[in-house]
Amino acid sequence: MEWYNVGKIVNTHGIWGEVRVISTTDFPDERYQVGNELGLFKTDGSKPIIVKITSHRKHKNFDLLTFEGYTLLKDVEAFRDATLKVSEKYLTELDENEYYYHEIIDCTVISTEGETIGTVTEILQTGANDVWTVQPSKGKAHYIPYIEDVVKKIDVDKKEITIEVLEGLLS
Known part of the structure; x- marks a missing residue:
């Protein structure tokens, strides 16, 4: 299965398991929709963790996300510098003259x-x-x-x- 970058977790935000993401996607509202699954690729090269989005909001130049089962700061601290990727099965058809x-x-x-x-x-x-x-x-x-x-x-x-x-x- 192919995976494609949609963002990088650069930090945590607050104490309730929220992470700050710098997006590399033109479709953040679609990619970070509640219920969507993303692959979380940590820098240590370990197997990706599949995370389900439970909330998404914008804050300054960041997308703030929370994931199902990761509700506290201590749960997401290890995700810092991880890359978020979308599976090829979630890619949608683009309009003419638009490309991934x-x-x-x-x-x-x-x-x-x-x-x-x-x-x-x-x-x-x-x-x-x-x-x-x-x-x-x-x-x-x-x-x-x-x-x-x-x-x-x-x-x-x-x-x-x-x-x-x-x-x-x-x-």
């Missing part, structure tokens, strides 16, 4: 002229639009905005993205 991060990461980026630019290594959320970090085989990374003027074609099956290289984009 795992579909974009590791794609080869080529120009409309056929030149290989590099590989997508990271996706940065800027608020306005996502920006893809593209690492060439040599040299420093390029930052490609996911906008219609630049990204012309995405083929997730071939793991290939075609972009229009606008003036100054790769400098």
Whole structure:
């Protein structure tokens, strides 16, 4: 079974078993819905713990969660720095021109002229639009905005993205 990152537990919150999560999902309300199950992957590499969400709320830049059976601070302290992941069986179909991060990461980026630019290594959320970090085989990374003027074609099956290289984009 494949698992996909949705957030990282960075701390506890209060004394009633709440954890602070920095989300890496575009769908926090869907992923953290009460009753949903997530895999909790601790940093020690042990087998994931399946947790069921009993509450979700926003607080500043964090998502605060509680899990069934973990009601006190002492129950969740060991979860600090753990990664929360969703099982592939819970992934939903996206609208046209929407993609999951795992579909974009590791794609080869080529120009409309056929030149290989590099590989997508990271996706940065800027608020306005996502920006893809593209690492060439040599040299420093390029930052490609996911906008219609630049990204012309995405083929997730071939793991290939075609972009229009606008003036100054790769400098």
